[in-house]
Structure formats: structure tokens, C-alpha cells
Amino acid sequence: MPWLSGAEPDADLIEWDHGGYEGLTAEQIQELVPGWELWRDGVEVGEDLGHVTVRVDAFLGRVRPALDEGDVAVVAHGHLSRILTARRLGLDASAARQFGHPHPRGYRWFSGGTCRRDGLSTPRSALRG
Structure with a gap:
């Protein structure tokens, strides 16, 4: 987002594997x-909720001083955004299930991290900066 001055990608905000x-x-x-x-059973081979939580908590630890100074814009994908919300509110990461599903039916995650819907796609690598 070019209109955000000082914007920096953060590897800890990459979507759940x-x-x-x-x-x-x-x-x-x-x-x-x-x-x-998902929230109860997790995923096969990829990251478990605990690993994602460690990343989110690390990010929150780094951004906390900036939050004390004012507003901070954070851009992240679906499930990770929900975990980030839960952790910022002081909740267990599993409470993220309460914040609604980020993708309407029909979205699919493809190998390599591309999310597609109706011919549109966003590669996960684009989120890494």
C-alpha cells in the first residue's frame, strides 16, 4: 500500500500454512x-495453531511500542487476521473462530499459496513484500 508511509512487510504476518x-x-x-x-482439528502437515500463535505474538511484541504512540495499520490475510485479533484482545488463539469466516464459499488455497475466486488470484509471495 504505497500511501502508507513507513510500511514494511513482516514475515510473521504470512498466512497460516x-x-x-x-x-x-x-x-x-x-x-x-x-x-x-480447522480450529479444532488443524491442518495436515502444515502449521498448527500453536506455531501461528507464536508468530502472531512475536509480531504483537514488536508492534506494541508503536501502538503506544498512535495508530498502526496492519494488513494480513483471513485466518491470521482473526488470530491477531484474538491475541490483541488477550484471548486464546482458538477464540479466533468467533470472528467469522474470512472467505465466502468457493475460495480455494492452491499449492504455492495462491487464493483464487472467480478467476482472480493473489499469490502468497506478494504478501511477503
Whole structure:
């Protein structure tokens, strides 16, 4: 976002690595694992909620002094944004499930971290700066 002065990418804000479930919709995962729920069951091979929480907490620790001075703009993707919200509010990361689903039905995560919907795509690498 070029209009933000001093904007810097932060590796700790990269979206949750969905591992073996990259490229699958929640519905497709539930066909493979009946009753699957991300916040309860996690992902196959990728990061678990604890790893993502460590990254989010590290980011919050670094940004806290700037928050004391004023507003801070933070740009992050879906699930990570929800975890960031929960942790900033002092909640357990699993409380992130209470903040609504970031993607309407039909979004898919593809290998390499590209999110697609109706022919539009955003590569995860673009988020890394």
C-alpha cells in the first residue's frame, strides 16, 4: 500500500500454512475427514495453531511500542487476521473462530499459496513484500 508511509512487510504476518490441505475447500477436506473443523482439528502437515500463535505474538511484541504512540495499520490475510485479533484482545488463539469466516464459499488455497475466486488470484509471495 504505497500511501502508507513507513510500511514494511513482516514475515510473521504470512498466512497460516495449510500444508496438505492447500488447494482444497473446507467442503473437500470434510469429504476426506468427516466432521473436520480447522480450529479444532488443524491442518495436515502444515502449521498448527500453536506455531501461528507464536508468530502472531512475536509480531504483537514488536508492534506494541508503536501502538503506544498512535495508530498502526496492519494488513494480513483471513485466518491470521482473526488470530491477531484474538491475541490483541488477550484471548486464546482458538477464540479466533468467533470472528467469522474470512472467505465466502468457493475460495480455494492452491499449492504455492495462491487464493483464487472467480478467476482472480493473489499469490502468497506478494504478501511477503
